[in-house]
Amino acid sequence: MFKIAGHTMGTPEYTVTEAIRLFSQIGAEGAEIVVQDDYRSGLPCDCDKSTLQAVKDCAKESGIQIVCLTPYNSRFNSLDEEVRKSEVAAIEKVIDYCDFLGADRIRIYGGNLSAGETDALDEKRAKLIESMRYLGEKARAKGVTLVIENHFNTMTLSARQSADLIRDINSSAVRILYDQANLTFTGCEDYQQAIALQTGLIGHMHVKDLWFHEGNIAFTSSDLSHPDESERNVYTRIVGEGIIPWPEILRQVKAAGYEDWLSLEYERRWHPDDIPDASIGMKKSIEYLRKVLSDI
Secondary structure (H helix, E strand, O other): OOEEEEEHHHOOOOOHHHHHHHHHHOOOOEEEEEEOOOOOOEEOOOOOHHHHHHHHHHHHHHOOEEEEEEEOOOHHHOOOHHHHHHHHHHHHHHHHHHHHHOOOEEEEOOOOOOOOOOOOHHHHHHHHHHHHHHHHHHHHHOOOEEEEEOOOOOOOOOHHHHHHHHHHHOOOOEEEEEOHHHHHHOOOOOHHHHHHHHOOOEEEEEEOEEEEOOOOOOOOOOOOOOOOHHHOOEEEEOOOOOOOOHHHHHHHHHHOOOOOEEEEOOOOOOOOOOOOOHHHHHHHHHHHHHHHHHHO
8 A cells, every 4th residue: 555755855944853743744654754964854874862762752643654764875886995884884874773763764875976987887886786785684684675766876877777786686675766757857767667677676666746947958967966956957846746647657656566655755955946845845745646546
């Protein structure tokens, strides 16, 4: 059965506990929480037990399940062993946070190619696989799944790259985070192709919506997490008010065997001028998704 989670990317004006309460008020059932320093609606990377306990208590009181934690580490494919091992160690901490909070998945970037790197790609991919196999075993021991996102400036830009990587990692604790909006604005697979390629490998889904800028602007981004305003080729939109065909996607992904959490990656953190406060826009997105889900 599909369930809907709010994502704290969409609540930059709120603390984590305020966001959890908001998610409950607007009809979500779960929460995906950013793990990053200096972000109001995120957990710090070195999170103390009292902070985790306050979040856990708030979620329980609000009837919200903490589903996924979302750190921003990415250099799991670095050829510098000190850098790579530091990134791996950071995720080991997040696995422990999941264990404490009852979350069962962690959003993972598929390495880092944000500098436009084209050299030693085979070696970097091998390091990424090594990192994910190691972390997959650590995650499995705590009942956690690592979900690697379809994402620009990584080694999982496309659905095909994502599926090939997951098969090569060969761990039941490492799956794909399917993000059709990312695939769309980067010019990768349409939803029919993406779902077919990733069938049986999807462990989480992000839901968001967009419009393309006029003028057929080619996608580019100098940063891994989000493009600069000067680089954007899309506007972000309330789900149901953009071009992503969510009814068809959800029908097909359900038929392919995924019927789990849908996390509203409402991108107000990056694009606050595009969409209203989560109390308005995320609420509308949830209402839209509820209607779509009732029809399928």
